[in-house]
Structures are given as structure tokens and as C-alpha cells.
Amino acid sequence: MTHPDFQPCTHNLTPPATRIINLPGDYGQTDFVMRLGGRLAQVQVGYETWGTLSRNQDNAILIFTGLSPTAHAASNEEDDTAGWWEYMVGPGKAIDTDRFFVVCVNSLGSCFGSTGPSSHDPATGKPYGGNFPELSIEDIAKAGHHAMRELGVDHVHTVIGPSMGGMSALAYALQYPDELDYLLVISAACRALPFTIAVRSLQREIIRCDPGWQGGNYELDAEPLCGMRLARKLGLMSYRAAQEWRQRFNRARVPAHRASDEMFGVEFEVESYLEYNAKKFVGTFDANSYLYLSRAMDLFDVAEHGGTVNAGLARVHVRRTLVIGVESDILFPLEQQEEIVTGLNKAGREAELVVLPSIQGHDSFLVDAERFSPVVQEFFAQI
């Protein structure tokens, strides 16, 4: 299904097993019409799959990702490297690929196979850069929806999403209420709180202030790396939890041979941890993709689908929703997962909240297999 004209993303780091679907545009239209007014003449979606679609097409799971992952959620036949949710997705695992046909899509606006700012604009032959149209979470959900249709799936068993993916999953349920049965939303929210908006706004500004950003029109081999590195550090600080760092690092100093010579350079282990992880990220993700996806999260608001958050949630009428939240999450705090469940329950929908005491903050779903696996396993066991 890989399209011969596919333009690789900035860094060409699209995972080897990621396939590409060309969307036909909106139904009845040539273009893919964006929620906030823009249009894309060609849209591609990167995706990976696990398991087999049943004859009556009733076992399809769609996974939306957080801001930065690829569609490579787990190892598969074409790519045996571990995916970002390796512990969760696979044969006999909580998202059981012996039972389900699992699809994970790279988000529209990202850079791992799906159309985004680093893709070539067919009108100019150059990357969209800062000319990419304003992106919304609803657009990401729509691209995922259209991709499933192209894959021959008209009705999805369960839509799943952690973090930004949870917003995309909600947007899916809001836009295609009759085309899914179950919903699993992890560490996400109906809409961002001002503290979270502030964190992301500052991350974006740090990138925009890097002279290398060039108003979004940097050359793809001359990215705003310094801005990206610092923005990622701020991200890491919001993804993890103070308590975890206290246990892991406390005030440990780096040994002399790893200490920095720079003025005010790395001295504490926590600084070294941030430096290591930020450097690992930089160069693997397109700066403009980061900006567009980050802003889309700020803008997303379930209340736009009905006037209030509860009126929006009332439009979700899946058979059952499971929401998982983590006590130590400062980016999408627990009250936001409670809001989803309370709103659904008020509308008479079956929805359950599971609160986990993981200490890894917003990132817990990526690392706390011990706590997350049984909850997701139980959810599917009951269906």
C-alpha cells in the first residue's frame, strides 16, 4: 500500500514497518477539509497493523498516539524492534493481537508517514513548513477514521488513545458516534487547563525563538535543534513527576568524568538525565510538527461539540468507556479524567474511571506495565 510518490518526513525516520495510505479526500470532496478552515489536497496516513481482521470485521482496534510517537506501537513481522507500547500490544498481551486486528496510526501533522508540515505541498513542491494549515485534534481523528475506511473497516470495536491520543479518541467518538463500540482514554482530557496550555505555549515559544526556526521555513537539514532540545526538557519535566525524580536522583552529582566544562553546565544527575533524553529526541521529530500538534492540543475542547463539556460528552454513545488516570500526572491531572467519566455518566453512558498510583506522572502509561496491563486486560476480558 506504500504510495510511490510518498515524500519521507524530515528525518526519514519513519519506521520500516509503517505503511502509507493515500486518503481520497473527504467524501464528496477532492480535498481533506480541516476543521479550522484549511485544506489539504493530498493526505497520507502512516499506520502499522497487528493481528488479522475478522471476516465480519468486528475485531478492529484503532490506537491514536501521544504527541511524538510513531505508528510503531509494538514489534511486528516487518519490524522486530520494540515499539513505544511494546508491553501492551501483542499476542496474549492486554491489547491481544491474537483476538484483535490492531491498527496504530501516525497522527496527521506528525512526521512519521502521515502528512504534516515537513511533507511536500503538491502546489509548490516544497515542504509546507509554516504554511501548513492550522491543525485540530478533530482533523487527526478524521484522518484516522478515513484511514480505517480505506483499510476496509467501517466500524471499529475499540478506539484507544493515551495523552494526545486520548483527545483524538474522544474526537473520534464525537465525530463518528455510530462507528465504534468501546472507548479507552488514558491520561487525557476533554480540554487543556491553563497550566498545561502555559507549559506547551512556552515550549512552542522556545522553539520559535531559536533563530534556526526561521518562521517555520527552516531547511529540513538545518532545524532549530537548540530550541527543540530545550522544549523537550520542559516536556520531560511536565511528563514525569517530582516524586519519581526524588527517588531516582535526589541530589546526586554527576561524577567528574561526566561533568560539563561549560559555565553552569551539567552538575546534578537530574540535569544529566534531561540532557541525555532531550538529545535523544532532537533530530528525530520535526519542529513544525511539534508546534502544530502542541497547539492542536491547546485548542481541543469537547465543549465545542455541544456548547458545554457535558453536552459534548452526551454525544458519545459507545457501549462502554474506560478512562485511566494517574495520581502523579501534573499535565493532565486526575480531575480531568474524572470530568470525562462524570460527564458520560450524567448522560447515562456506562463509563468507569480507574485511578493508578503510578509515580511516573503523565508518562506512566509508557512505563508502568505492571499497573496498566491488568487494567486494560480486564477491560477487554469483560467485553
Add this chain to the structure above:
Amino acid sequence: MTHPDFQPCTHNLTPPATRIINLPGDYGQTDFVMRLGGRLAQVQVGYETWGTLSRNQDNAILIFTGLSPTAHAASNEEDDTAGWWEYMVGPGKAIDTDRFFVVCVNSLGSCFGSTGPSSHDPATGKPYGGNFPELSIEDIAKAGHHAMRELGVDHVHTVIGPSMGGMSALAYALQYPDELDYLLVISAACRALPFTIAVRSLQREIIRCDPGWQGGNYELDAEPLCGMRLARKLGLMSYRAAQEWRQRFNRARVPAHRASDEMFGVEFEVESYLEYNAKKFVGTFDANSYLYLSRAMDLFDVAEHGGTVNAGLARVHVRRTLVIGVESDILFPLEQQEEIVTGLNKAGREAELVVLPSIQGHDSFLVDAERFSPVVQEFFAQI
């Protein structure tokens, strides 16, 4: 007492009532010897005073400030503009200048009258810039101590400090245990936790990554303003609390006439608030002072005064210590104020913790007069 050769700080924004003392160096030395090995040939301390020193010199209060304030804690005869702690310091107020002789010092390393990186190095005639010696909280305490001596005060009734000033106050009590009677520590800590170190480390790196920083040797009229603006925004995010912003801003958008034309520019009120406050700060504080003071806070550790935090605290033997902490403080969380009181109590010292439910986070002491005033008033009423 203003020294004729006094070199104004970067921006020459030293408040009009701030006077300057020239320290004679350490006792028995010409130089002021820094804890981490450096030396300063000339040290000046900016300070302001309120009230009158009693004949037997038993009513002196010394206030250390947080990272960025001047010595102008409150209005006085020479400067009737409101100070940073106007509600707290004055005739009949909680820190009663009818009863006490109150001195507030600008911290060593700052830029409002005290020697810091923007001061001229007598050896070169140029600003120290990045050649300023490594600074510690203990040095700030020592400069304050020596300034009091020069003012004729050998024994201080109470040493007070909020935030970084609380660390300076602890360092004062550790270094001059017989020269004070009471201690009042607000929203401070015995040592920084890794999350707090991470916040400050990233602030410093944002400044250092601004091309204008020039390794610390920028021209004083060509500062790294963009880096300072972004670092200040991160500061504001750590000083305030998510809950307060939810109440104040929630998801309010700025009206069209205030919206930014820039890509990814200001759209939400919380972004506008950060922009306004960061711009107000930039250009009023020397970037290198920010870096040196920020790092000093990371390095400070009561455990260095005895092997463990509790052994350090056991060296503090004032008559009574009051520690105030705020529930919503994420920068110096409550457990850190508890640690001070627990440690002092273990050593048999009289120490009390007052926990306030203020919602303004670490900054509460600056703005929550209603809660802070009565607690401080009561403390002095009991003495």
C-alpha cells in the same frame, strides 16, 4: 554611606532609597573569600532600613530577599513607592517598624546595589560578567552579616527570609549561630529537590542558549533579552499554582484586538498573562545575576554543615524558629518546610510549622497578605 566609586548595576535600577555599604573584607583578610574558592577584592551591599535601632541594639531584624527583589521591601522616608513586601513591613504592620529596626539587604550576586556579575571588577575596570566567582547562599548570608556589623549591629533579633531568602536566613543561622535570637523561614528549604533543580537548570540553559548571552560577557546594553523573557515565563509557571490559573483564566481567549499576529502567538489569556509579566521583568534584572543566584540555590545544602540535614539543623540554636509553608507550592513543596521543623525539633529546638492554604503557590508570601500577616504578627507578639 553611599560610596563615591559605586558602580551602578546593569540597568541602574537600584531603588533610590537603597544605600551602599563597603565591606572591609573578611575579618583578618583584605578580600571577601567565597565559600567555593573565589575572592572578591571589593564588596558592596545595597540595603534599606526602616525604624530605629534601640540603644542596646536588641531590636534589629534582617530580611533576605528571594532571587529577584531589591532591598526596597517597603516604602520609607526616602522612597514612598510600594516595596515588594509592602503589606508586611511598616509601622504597626506584622514586621512592625515602630518596634523594630528593619534592614533589608540586596543579595550578593544581585544587581541592585550589591556586588554582582554586572559590577566592575577592580582588577580590570570592566564588569565581571562570566568571570564572577562561583556564588553560594552562604556568601549571600555572609555579606548580609558583614553589612549588619558595618551598620553597628553585632546581634540580630530575628533573621527573616522568604524563598531564596529563607535559604540565606538558614545559612546565616548556620554560620553565625550565636548572633541571632529568632528565625523566620518562609516557603524555603534545606536543599533543593531534583524537580526544582530541573526547573532552574532549564531556565539557566534557556538564557545561555540565547546567542546574546555571549558566554556571560554580553555588553550591558545588549543583554540576552529573549532568553530572559522565556526563563521568566518558566519561573512564573513554577512560582504560581495550576489551581489559581484555573480560577483566574481557565480557557479564556484574548479578545481579537489583543491577539497576536504571529504564528502560534498569544491566543489564551494565560499566555497573555505570562507575556505581560515576563516583559515587565526583562530589562530590570541582570542575566548573569540570575544565573549565579539560581545556581547558588541549587547548590545550597544544609547537610554540608554537619554531614546530614538534621546534623546541620542541630547547629541552629536560635530561641525559636517559625517556618511557613504553602500547600500549593510546587517549587518548595510543603515536605521541605516540614523537614526544617522536624530536624530542629529532633535537635531539641523550639520550631513551629504553619501551613497556609493559599492558592498562589510559591509566590503566596508576596500576595496573600490576609493569610501571611496574622501569622507573622502572632510570631512577634509572642516574643
